[in-house]
Amino acid sequence: MFIYNLILLFILIKSCLLTTLTKTYSTIDLKENIPINTNILQLTKEIQNLKLILLNLGGFETNLFSIKNENLFTINEIDREKLIGEKRCFDRSYCLIELHILVNDGEQYWVIPIHIIDENDNKPEFKNSSIELKFHENIYGGYKILFEGAKDLDEGLNGKIRYILDCSIKKEKLIIKENKNKSLINCYPLFEFEIISQSSLLNQYDQLALKFIPPLSNEYIENENENENENENGNEYNLILYAIDNSLNDKELFNLMNINIKIEKILKKPKFYLSEYEFIIKINSLLKNKTIIGYVNAKSNDKKNKIFYKLINKTNFIEINSLTGQLFISNENFLKINYFNNYIQLLIEAYYLNNENIKSFTKVKLYFRSINYINNISFNINIKSLFIQQLNNSNTFFIYKNISINEILFQLNILSYYYPYDKYFLLLENYSSTFSIISSSNKINNFILKTSNYIISKSIYLLNIKIKHELTQEWLLTNITIKFIVIDQLTTSINLIQSSSSFFLSNICLQNFTYFLYDFYNKNQFGKLKVIQTNLNISVFSNFFIFINQNEIIINDCRMLIEQFDLNYLNQTQYELCSSNNYCFNITLINQQFSIFSIKNKNNNFISKSILLIRPIEITILTFSIIFIMATITLIIIICRLKGFRLCLTIKNYLFYGKKYGLNNAQRLSSTKMTVS
Incomplete structure (x- = not known):
């Protein structure tokens, strides 16, 4: 390259020393994107075998053109917009380039002006593929927002842009030909589109504006979708702006830009997805620090405001991630020495960093359950x-x-x-x-x-x-x-x-234990008993009980005080006896012909009867005992009478005279009677 520049410099110096004939051709109109090896111009018809050198002064000439047999040909595709971008054209709106040809080592110098004619090969370009325009929730209608539109690198009519604003809900492809004369589609009466200015310069974007028009004048813009279950984006509109160029041969090109319009809401307090959270933590082994328990999440009506979380009732073993709402174990040693048989309740607050007064709360229940314990x-x-x-x-x-x-x-x-x-x-x-x-x-x-x-x-x-x-x-x-x-x-x-x-009770007859009597079939409570004498040998109530007086009964040798009893259930022989902690026993009579209770009067007063189930041998022994006692008493009286013991005389005097005349006169009366006799 260096040697080539030296040779070129030598030729130029030589041509300057000689008399050089300069020839300028008429301007040639050349369309961009013409086929390669197209013959553009026959340089000469008269003189043959000239030495023609295409000078590469601009650095692009030899890449696009070449000279063969006194004819100028294209050797690469010519892109007008590329030449403009690389500043090869003298004017950005009218792309004119010049080719310089040195003839016979400087005898002549030819200049060929070429106008690169624009072809409609560039669609309009937006600076951004999408933009966001924001209105506040409470503003007067008619507020106008400016934004940049599109530009077209083509020149003339090919570079002139028209716009269509599509406010349709349906996301269907716009048919351009059917909307040539429309500038707004389904935008009335909410939005009005305006073109502020369109620049003739190729590198400048059009200036546009969008105006919100409320249904009635001086009416505030309000959120019409307060129900969050309907449309979460009730104050958000998605519009499409089409930029379409004009073409002489009806070859229209277009591009689009999405416009997202948000009506900014008044910031409301965060809303938790659940009013109360429950997390069950299964413990197979010891929990480690940073073990995740679960997440709480709240949402905001304004996504740009970040929600933060914090524990109100702090513990020394659970913490919350303020950004994510993640609950985790922070002290594994605390759980090693504690187990919880019900649940732990936490109160969590959701708030905004810059608006801590706007906050909400939720409850969290934590159930720690050991697999071994359950x-x-x-x-x-x-x-x-x-x-x-x-x-x-x-x-x-x-x-x-x-x-x-x-x-x-x-x-x-x-x-x-x-x-x-x-x-x-x-x-x-x-x-x-x-x-x-x-x-x-x-x-x-x-x-x-x-x-x-x-x-x-x-x-x-x-x-x-x-x-x-x-x-x-x-x-x-x-x-x-x-x-x-x-x-x-x-x-x-x-x-x-x-x-x-019962597989676990060692003694059920403990003092002050309370039991309830139920109807065996209908399960109606009709009595209440209380243990008054402890018996350490009773582990189960079996099948019978004995009424021993007006206020007490015995069930399997366990004495109980009757605190309440309904006489309407006296005719039954089978009952259910239950403790206060729901341990129940059936009570059944051995011989159903005996009644447990008898009614004394109609005023719910009752007297107990002792039911002694005596066997024949027991009756015989009892009879002989009574006869023996009576015989002994008779024998003692006879001996006293015959022997005249003073003790016997004193007892006789009291029995015969003491009750009627008094003990002091009994002896005197007895002596008198004996004297009279």
Whole structure:
């Protein structure tokens, strides 16, 4: 390149020393984008074999043109807009370039002006593909917002732009030909589009404006969609502005810009997605610091205002991320020494950084549940049917083959030591067509097992009951297995049915314990009892009780005070006795011909009768005892009479004379009688 410039400089110096003939051609009109190797001009027709050199003074000539056989050809595509952008044209609006040709080493110098004619090959260009215009929620109508439009690099009519503002809701492609004479589409009466100025310079954008027109003059712009469930962007409008150029050959080009109009709302307090959050934290092992508990989220009616979060009632082991609303463990050591049998309630505030007075609150309940602890449960069975018998306080029962359908067999209570208020669900895995288990509506974790179909004689039913923890939705590792053995008749050697099998109570006869009496069939409470004498040997109430006086009864040697009793239930022989913590026992008489209570009068006063079920040998012994006592007394009287003991005389005098005449005169009267005699 350096050698080429030296040669060119040498030729120019030589041509300056000689007399050089300069020739300027007429201006040639050349369309841009013409095909390559197009013959533009025949340089000479008269002289042949001239040495013609195309000078590359502008740095672009030899890239676009070449000389072959005294003819000027194009060798690359000519782009008018590129030449203008690279400042190769003398004028931006009228692209004129010049080619300089050196003939025979400087004998002549030819100048060829070429006008690059614009072709409509450039669509209008917007400075931005989309813009956002903002109005405040409460302003007077008629406010005008200025913005920049489009520009077209084409010249003349090809570069003249017209605009169409489309306010249609439907996002369909605009058919330009059908809207040549329209400047607004579905914009009335909300918006008015104005062209402020259109520049003739190629590098300048048109100046445009958009004006909001309220339905009535002097009316405020209000949010018409207060219901957040309808359209979250009720104060937001999406418009499309089309820029279309004009073309002589009907080859119109267009471009578009999206205009997003927002009517800025008055800032309202953040709104939480939930009024109350609940998070269940399952603990399989020790929780580590930064363990995520959950998220709380609030939304704002103005997205540009960032919402922050903070804990109102702070704890020393839980924190919240102020930006995201993430709750996490901050002190794992605190949880190592604490467990929570119910829940922890937190109060969380959502606020704006620059407007802390605009705030809202939500409640958060945290349930920490150890998987090991929820598996630590016990249960008890309370028999409700006369047609089943329990075998040695186990989960095995004898069941009568002719038991009826929908017969309630027993109540099953689930007890959790660590989480006494949590609910559990029971699922009968097998024999669901013969038995069913349902939840009792009046007590938590109280279930009823009943028959749902006829049972098969001489069969054994091994029921498998799964247990599910409601909060964690975890199935417990331990199942309850109930075994029913179908028999033709209940065992005759057992004349009573044990009612309650309690797997954890060591003594139920403790002083001041309160028990309630219920009707066995209708479950109506009619009595209230209170233990007045502790018996450390009683672990279960079986089947009978003895009334010993007007205010007390004995149940399995456990003395109880009657605090309340309804006499309307005296004609029954079977009752249900329940403690204040819902442990129940059935009470059944051994011999139903005896009545427990008798009515003294109609004013609800009652007197107890002792029911002594005495065997014949006991009656014989009692009779001989009475005869022996009477014989002994008679013998003592005879001996006293014969021997004349003073003691016997004193007793006789008192019995015969003391009550009537007094003890002091008894001896005198006795002596007088003896004297008279």
